[in-house]
Amino acid sequence: MSTLKHFLLLFLLAFMAFSCAETDEIVVIETPYGDMTAILYDDTPIHKANFLKLAKEGKYDSVLFHRVIEEFMIQTGDLSTGTEEKGANYRLEAEFRPERYIHKKGGIAAARMGDASNPLKESSGSQFYIIHGKTFDEEGLLERADRRQYLKLYGFFERMLKSKRYPELTEKYYYHVGQLEEDSTYDFNKAQKELIFNSLPVIEKRFGPQPDPGFEQWAKDIYATDGGAPHLDGEYTVFGQVLEGIEVIDEIATTETDARDRPTSEIRMNVRVVKMKKSEIEQKYGYQYPQQ
Numbered sequence: 001m002s003t004l005k006h007f008l009l010l011f012l013l014a015f016m017a018f019s020c021a022e023t024d025e026i027v028v029i030e031t032p033y034g035d036m037t038a039i040l041y042d043d044t045p046i047h048k049a050n051f052l053k054l055a056k057e058g059k060y061d062s063v064l065f066h067r068v069i070e071e072f073m074i075q076t077g078d079l080s081t082g083t084e085e086k087g088a089n090y091r092l093e094a095e096f097r098p099e100r101y102i103h104k105k106g107g108i109a110a111a112r113m114g115d116a117s118n119p120l121k122e123s124s125g126s127q128f129y130i131i132h133g134k135t136f137d138e139e140g141l142l143e144r145a146d147r148r149q150y151l152k153l154y155g156f157f158e159r160m161l162k163s164k165r166y167p168e169l170t171e172k173y174y175y176h177v178g179q180l181e182e183d184s185t186y187d188f189n190k191a192q193k194e195l196i197f198n199s200l201p202v203i204e205k206r207f208g209p210q211p212d213p214g215f216e217q218w219a220k221d222i223y224a225t226d227g228g229a230p231h232l233d234g235e236y237t238v239f240g241q242v243l244e245g246i247e248v249i250d251e252i253a254t255t256e257t258d259a260r261d262r263p264t265s266e267i268r269m270n271v272r273v274v275k276m277k278k279s280e281i282e283q284k285y286g287y288q289y290p291q292q
Helices: 003-021 045-056 138-163 167-182 188-198 200-207 217-225 246-253 278-285
Strands: 023-031 034-040 063-069 073-076 107-110 128-131 238-244 268-277
Touching: 023 045, 023 278, 034 045, 034 246, 034 278, 045 238, 045 268, 063 246, 073 246, 138 167, 138 188, 138 200, 138 217, 167 188, 188 200, 238 246, 238 278, 268 278
Parallel strands: none
Antiparallel strands: 023 034, 023 268, 034 238, 063 073, 063 268, 073 128, 107 128, 107 238
């Protein structure tokens, strides 16, 4: 190959790479209450690629919002509620970025199984939720941090019980179970929480130090104004954010639900992918791509 042809080839490849880097694909989630336009994060590439693939293949079309809890989240993505015969049978590696992406209102995060059966906190292959949430002051965030720590320790505690290698913990746990069986007014939840926190030395001996990181000031400011679900930070993968149509979340979150948190009237979605220049996305939606 001549020097000129080699140079032109390198230039073309560089131009193509530059052009691709300057565009992005946003997603539009269409619902009976209106559309939500969202960005998916480049630095959660596994989740972004998986979502875009499912959306482009039409797998998300006609899928239900099957779990809705006001001031918490709206969940969807179970492919078996749409045109597919069954749901996704694979998991995705966790991509936690709590130093950058938190569970603020409009955040898109991956659903997952609990820690006991999913110690690596891997994400569902298709199910996701969009945060509705509520605002929190300093005291409220302290309570949420306590809740987050409890949920994390509970996952470890449950794994230890199932292993049958910690008879003392098992005995203490079933003591409280017996108390509840004898007296329906017994506060089992409180007793279980105390047992788990008192078992912290044993848990840390098995799984290593388990400090709670608290919340950075920038996160506190967001939770005090926009609101969200802070107790999930660092436990579930946040991989996108609604940029437009935030009011649609309010509409879905406040719909009537049954005892299982399922909307009494079906709410289905369609998802389409739109390719745009990054500069256009920033200008139109006010989104700022993070500095690498």
